[in-house]
Amino acid sequence: MTTLRSPLHDEHVALNATLVDFAGWQMPVRYSGDIAEHQAVRTAAGLFDLSHMGELSIRGTDAAAFMDYALAGRVSAMKLWGAKYTMLCNDAGGVMDDLVVYRRDWDHFFIVANASNKDRVVAELTTRLEGFSASVEDVSAQIALIAVQGPLSAQITAAMCELGAEDIHAMKYYSASNVLLEGGIHAFAARTGYTGEDGFELFVGADEARAVWQLALARGTELGMIPAGLSSRDTLRLEAGMPLYGQELDEHTTPFDAGLGRIIAFGTEENPRGDFVGRAALASAKAAGSAKQLVGLVGEGRRSARTGYAVTDADGNQIGIVTSGAPSPTLGAPIAMAYVPPAMAEPGTVVGIDVRGRREEMTVTALPFYKRAS
């Protein structure tokens, strides 16, 4: 399979980015340095090319009812211009992808899916369309996604606008708006992100990506914004306690296991919810309780736990597995997320990690590891 290139590929090459193969795309893993990029997002801003993500457009008279049936959350209750984190589950209640849904009109929804799952999400949603007057369109190839993330992101993004700058400042976190960027470029601007900071995700036409990228650099560089790659994106989301599909989430994991049961809307007596895919299995899973629980871990040593490392008890027996781990630039300590038995999930519990043959200790801690000062 040929690797796909972002519309911003030449920009990354010009910036001397280290490019890697990610979900079939050639994407920048870093530009200047992982830690510098991470810290820029925490203190000023980082500029991310996220054009590899999948974008789907859902329309039709039954669009809202269809979304309610197909996804775990009550999408039909979303306000116009709202954003919602939700999941696509299978019949057994396992997670097929985690998604952000934006409501662009009463009968028009915009879904952002993980690059690695995009095709499967399109196929599965299309199957679930049966009986609904609605359509699912994969618009990923036409759209570029550029994100400005960090405490100065509102200032920078507003400075990029010809029209709509006030909306950038005024909009609530997890909402969206249409803005007109300088040069007459239309952008769907969402106050969402994957870093734990304030931030804006700008969806623009793929052929306008380079102009928007350069505009962002022109407005943001003097304020300390630098381009940031996938490596810093991963340590930022890990510090923010956010799951990554393929590590914390997969088809053998329910939202409850991952501590995200709140995203499932079963409905109430006053406000019932109709059937949705996975409903029965999820209800059973909720009643039964999870056999594994996602926890945060923090270490005092220097060596980090990494994906797939065994979590062990005092006798060295494996009792769980690390899903993600890295040195935390903000905490100055190794952090990780892991699945452990519920009995070992209490904050303060000390567990062992098999780090390449040597035992390192880590302590269970509540997620997130980092929360921005609001």
Place this chain on the structure above:
Amino acid sequence: MANIPNELKYSAEHEWVAGDPAVGSVVTVGITEHAAEALGDIVYAEPPAVGDAITAGTVCGELESTKAVSELYSPVTGTVTEVNESLESSPETINTDAYGQGWIFKVEITAEPKDLLGSEAYAAITN
């Protein structure tokens, strides 16, 4: 493009050797700029210990960055005589000065090194 100084010798596992690589001499070992760039910001270095007997081509330590862990191979056979202790508090020196302050360990050679590369040969394998 990563720098590859002419006066150093290199291993296929991206270490550099400074000094006369002959039996009885003490040489200095580090990793190349190419390797340091590939690893990213190094956050932890675990060199071999002083006194360790190490063998050319085998693992003698490890380097950890934000994104990855890399094994440190010895380019020569001998006994470790000194270790760069500043890397304990400043492992990132390997990124900022890979061929200078970022040296990792010194070793007294006990067997003739056979597979060391000159700068041109090393440049060829990193392209």
